[in-house]
Amino acid sequence: MHAAHHSTPQLPDRLCEDWRFGAPHKHAAALAQMMRGCTRRGTITVEGADDAPGGWSVHGVRSIGSDALLALHQAAEGVGLYLQHDYAEPITITCETDGVYTPAVYIVARAGVHAHIIERHICRGEHSAMVCARRIVAEEGAQISVELQEEGCGTSRVLNITDITARGACVRHLTTHANHEWAREETTAEALGNAADIQLFSANRLEDSQMLDQHTRQLHSNRGCASNLLYKNVLDGRATAVFAGNIYVAPGAHDTDAYQSNRNMLLSENATMHSLPGLEILADRVRCSHGSASAPMDAEQLFYLLSRGIPRHQAQLLVAEGFLNDVHTRFQAE
């Protein structure tokens, strides 16, 4: 496996807009050092698919500010899912490490295929790290849902660089993070062809001093496609989250439907949310919107639960879970 780049781009720093709030001096530098200096170790397994060949290169994955890290990625192991028929049961890909691991995942859904893929990334070891490059391609009429479940150990770091292309297909994508010290997502989703529909979801609960840095691009290159994004976070303790999203509607991509919503519940005065939703529209006759809201838990909702005798701690937990459950319900209902 070889990276696509012959010369390594510069590591991101704080002057890089896509890393402005992501503490690059601390985390990007640490990931680069680990990838340069440590032997990659981990496992990648696939259950539920009859054909999952290994040996895929990271070539061509679009990052949002992390080209240098992608160049260092050099997939230790990659798995490709080439889905040619419907799958009634979910396919599960599990990547696991107690050190430094750089898996690559390539999913291609042929025309008309229906499938649900669960991808689990598990960091077990203290200060372990995973950098994953992912490419998802869905062809005409395919309907696939991909659920990325991140599980850390409290001191782990993870970077996911995901590149989705829906060519006249429907792709639903959900990410959830638990217990990483630092996690970053760069998700590029391009709607192409005839009536492509991309749905991006994320639901996360962050506490202590955890950090989640999420960057998204919804790209509309052809006319008449749709995309929708709903990212929600619950932040407690001294947790920090970043959401920077952009909807780009290219010249000529008329009749686009594209929406973006980032909602955050702050349970602590010390929690921090940086939300930067964005739109760039270069076509006519589009329906696009973006919105962001970050606020403490709704006092009236909490009072309602308390007034039924539910103890405060549990009431807060229920309201916060409900806030995130909404995302899971929409992901499943679409």
Added chain:
Amino acid sequence: MSLVIKDLCARVKDGADILKGISLEIPKGRVHAVMGPNGSGKSTLSKVLCGHPDYEVTGGTAELDGQDLLSMSVDERSRAGLFLAFQYPVEVPGVTNANFLRAALQARLPQGETVDAVAFYKELRAKMKQLGMDAKFTARAVNEGFSGGEKKRNDILQMLMLQPSYAILDETDSGLDVDALRIVSDGVNAMRAPFRSFMVITHYKRLLDYIRPDVVHVLYQGRIVRTGGFELVERIEQEGFDFLKD
């Protein structure tokens, strides 16, 4: 055994005084109606009794069966037997009605005991049927997307499930059509018992025609200015609240 309120004064936090010395006693087994024009303090009274954080008690006492109600937290008041059916029930996205009610019932059990799921759902479905609610509401998020009438029914469903000793109904009739008003009133009347009392807050006689009160209070400018029987309801229906200004 009763709900005893003495000289209760309260204001909006850092704002105007609303309650200016309310005194009343509701013994067990009785239904008291509280009427009054808009802005007289009816909803404030209900929220202050339940411990709403927007209000500050500036004087007086409230006791529930001899316990100091005002020193309890909001959830403790509920577990002590107080219930408020809200004028505007709140939507709680993502929390299903069933999980919400189970959590509320679980909170009333001694440590180590858990709600029997089979018995819970059986009772829940029976109470929903009693209120003419579709079983699908068990899996719906609390009040989310409900019509005004459905929200009110849902509050009464909670009351039926939690079986409080003291229930305050804050304008439960607003937003209900004639049929829903009858069904909800039947649900309340079915709960009338010697060990339970109600404070029914309303503007209109029509609710009190269904839920017949034993005593009627009229609240005006933060004070109870009249206490009597059903004749007060009749007078308000005929004359409005103007006679209070005399």
